[in-house]
Amino acid sequence: MLRGLYTAWTGMVNEQNRMDVLTNNLANVSTVGYKKEGTTSQAFDDVLTVKIKDASVGLSNVQRTGIRNPGVKIGENYTDFTGGSFRETGNIYDLALDGEGFFVIEFAYKDNQNSNTNSTANNNNANQQRTVMYTRAGQFTLTREGYLVNQDGDYVLDVNNRRIQLNTLTDSSISSDGTISQNGRAVAQIQVADFEDYDYLEKYGETYFRPLEGARPRTNGVTATVNSGYLEMANVQAVSEMVNLISITRAYEANQKIIQTYDDSLEIAVTQLGRLS
Secondary structure, eight states, rough: OOHHHHHHHHHHHHHHHHHHHHHHHHTTOOOOOOOOOOEEEOOOOEEEEEEEETTTEEEEEEEHHHHHEOOEEEEEEOOOOOOEEEEEEEOOBBBBEESSSEEEEEEEEEEETTTTTTHHHHHHTTTHHHHHHHHHHHHHHOTTOOOOOOOTTTTETTTTBBBOOTTTSSSSEEEEOEEEETEEEEEEEEEEEOBBBBGGGETTTTTEEEEEOOOBSSSSSSOOOEEEEEEEOOOOOOHHHHHHHHHHHHHHHHHHHHHHHHHHHHIIIIITTTTTO
């Protein structure tokens, strides 16, 4: 196998992965609270190549031909947690965090292992399991019952990990520490959590994060402040992403051209060099 073919192929695979990540960022440029992703790449370990059973060096001899690098491989994807710009909405329940931290959400999901294909709607609800997710997306609203939920209908939790329920007939105000007041009386406080190392957070969907094993909550206090009437937008810069898109496309095309050149050379070798005149 020609080494150049394999090297060019690994380059195309790597550029395709970069393209997937970048296009997902562009697709979420208007998503509230979205944190853009990036990808890394790394070279395969260098290998020592040798000639064996080659008549040019003797069938019983082994000759070193030097160090070769078989190309590039996909590294790790990562999330950029830098803050996005604020957009003013004037809606009391639109909240943006200024600083490090996350809103705490009660997330419902279906337990497929315990569900039955013939279950009724009530049984399906019973199969729903609940866990805690973290997000920067603060586009909240009140249900008919007065519960504070996000756009997906998941409940916002207070500092005691309880659902927040308000009086829908009374105006509310939200202070910078997340305290919700009605009629001049504090009725709940929105929980804002943070972690010591974001490497232990895994993205779930577009705006949720869940802690992995080893994640440790920040013990020295959360520095983020809650801003009512604002939304934190995605931290994606469309112009820079488009520039990167062009660069990735050119790199992909270059590797593609290498493979086409090898293919043409092999075709000549097979159809012409071995032909008797």
